[in-house]
Amino acid sequence: MQESLKKLNVEFNEAKRAQAKLTLDNLIQSAEQIVTGGDVGNFDARSLSRVSGYSLGLLVKRLGKIENIFLYAIAKLRSKKIQSIASRLAEYDVNSDARSIVEAFVPLAFDEIKHTNPSVIRYYENRAVKRADEWSHVFAYTDEIIEPLRSIISQNRSGTFRTIEDHELPYVARAFFLFIERPFVEGDPIAGTELHRQMAVDALLRLIAVNREID
Structure with a gap:
């Protein structure tokens, strides 16, 4: 899965601290929850912020393009x-x-x-x-x-x-x-x-x- 995502330029900066890794893991789990719901209209920053509890500013800083996390979640599932x-x-x-x-x-x-x-x-x-x-x-x-x-x-x-x-x-x-x-x-x-x-x-x-x- 990781290799196929790299070919589509879906990557996240390596988490150097435990807290940063935990944040990314939480965001991935939240994105999976949204994806499992099946409504592509919710594949956006506001929905991810609501489900994860993280601010919009942190999402942009951590993920870059928000669609990256949804592509990752879909690929994982x-x-x-x-x-x-x-x-x-x-x-x-x-x-x-x-x-x-x-x-x-x-x-x-x-x-x-x-x-x-x-x-x-x-x-x-x-x-x-x-x-x-x-x-x-x-x-x-x-x-x-x-x-x-x-x-x-x-x-x-x-x-x-x-x-x-x-x-x-x-x-x-x-x-x-x-x-x-x-x-x-x-x-x-x-x-x-x-x-x-x-x-x-x-x-x-x-x-x-x-x-x-x-x-």
Whole structure:
């Protein structure tokens, strides 16, 4: 998460004193509380001041751009969800075939993602696009699933996963989230439905499975 935020120029000055670190931690917790509420209209200095109890002047001095703290909070909460999704991948038996793993994984991923307000993700992405030096930096958050994918593919003994080279894995990870997350983020009526589930399963199998698993 930290690396992807650096690519978007979301950083805070290092806290050299314990009190300064405590202040930043409190501000992050307050921002997370506001973000969890899901109303992007509250992603501003006044709301942060009200929830945290710190003055507007201190917020500006400590944070610079106020949106930094909200981008950080969104990224942190999103990272927790992705880590939870990634941990599910690591739990599957090495003898399970690709179809069984994907069909079990997709509904679990849906359950993690569907509770996030789409407007919160759009808030993050709209600002990330403006900040990113390269378009790929906007999608850097998906890198957290690369290692679990590499592990399950390399260790699986079912013979149903195709060989995926390291240079391809980042794009496979992004495609995972494209098919699973985007319908929710974009407010598509199919999000979370059986049609969405089947679309995601079929797409993921085409990405990672050998041909006999696709049909």
